[in-house]
Amino acid sequence: xxxxxxxxxxxxxxxxxxxxxxxxxxxxxxxxxxxxxxxxxxxxxxxxxxxxxxxxxxxxxxxxxxxxxxxxxxxxxxxxxxxxxxx
Amino acid sequence: xxxxxxxxxxxxxxxxxxxxxxxxxxxxxxxxxxxxxxxxxxxxxxxxxxxxxxxxxxxxxxxxxxxxxxxxxxxxxxxxxxxxxxxxxxxxxxxxxxxxxxxxxxxxxxxxxxxxxxxxxxxxxxxxxxxxxxxxxxxxxxxxxxxxxxxxxxxxxxxxxxxxxxxxxxxxxxxxxxxxxxxxxxxxxxxxxxxxxxxxxxxxxxxxxxxxxxxxxxxxxxxxxxx
Numbered sequence: 051x052x053x054x055x056x057x058x059x060x061x062x063x064x065x066x067x068x069x070x071x072x073x074x075x076x077x078x079x080x081x082x083x084x085x086x087x088x089x090x091x092x093x094x095x096x097x098x099x100x101x102x103x104x105x106x107x108x109x110x111x112x113x114x115x116x117x118x119x120x121x122x123x124x125x126x127x128x129x130x131x132x133x134x135x136x137x
Numbered sequence: 138x139x140x141x142x143x144x145x146x147x148x149x150x151x152x153x154x155x156x157x158x159x160x161x162x163x164x165x166x167x168x169x170x171x172x173x174x175x176x177x178x179x180x181x182x183x184x185x186x187x188x189x190x191x192x193x194x195x196x197x198x199x200x201x202x203x204x205x206x207x208x209x210x211x212x213x214x215x216x217x218x219x220x221x222x223x224x225x226x227x228x229x230x231x232x233x234x235x236x237x238x239x240x241x242x243x244x245x246x247x248x249x250x251x252x253x254x255x256x257x258x259x260x261x262x263x264x265x266x267x268x269x270x271x272x273x274x275x276x277x278x279x280x281x282x283x284x285x286x287x288x289x290x291x292x293x294x295x296x297x298x299x300x301x302x303x304x305x306x307x308x309x310x311x312x313x314x315x316x317x318x319x320x321x322x323x324x325x326x327x328x329x330x331x332x333x334x335x336x337x338x339x340x341x342x343x344x345x346x347x348x349x350x351x352x353x354x355x356x357x358x359x360x361x362x363x364x
Contacts, residue, residue, distance in 0.1 A: 065286055
């Protein structure tokens, strides 16, 4: 089965996010003075071929841990969508 | 015997010639090591120089740590060999797990290219053995991701074990505890954001980096003599 994985990478809570802080400081200049907790992260998409969703998730999780994210400063979330198989 | 200093070159590294020039002038023998080669060719010390290894794609140092040469560097470090990561090299060593923590974007999101003052916090490291404790060195920084972060346990351990090697006198990038450089538990692996090789001649505006490079060469020669 093929799955599309969307990985969202954000800063761990408690780790400073200079990009988020800068964006948050800029928004009031445009009149949006009601915005807080801006976080800027990264989004990675990939297609993975695996036996089932559990196997796909386990592999993407391992990729995140080993390369896609830095567990020292980043957290990640994985979203999987099964792709329609092509005949 | 002149110490052999292996200088690791990844695609995108751009400070290897500066380091080689400075090492040679101080009596060492520089040897560039291509990242795809899995051996250190008899180096007594290893420098991972600055630049943009593998384009800094994904995160600084993230891809570089998988280059074949890094296994050899890790083995060399585990055996007590002196390893110094400068700027991008520090980021590579942190990603490779040879040093704790991570370097992230500067607070204020500015690329910083300026001389800064750094205090020598400990002389118990491969890079500061010959330096005067508490002395202030004027060294150039040149980075976008030099903002050191780590968890609270690591922070305490770095402080308690005297592993903060250099601190900024005036913090330029938001770095935790003003950290400019740290060392490993064994004190032979050192990472720092400032560039000592760019402060190794009066013509460059400062010679304060010389004592650091001399310390590295001295540590390397000791190791070579023991081996």
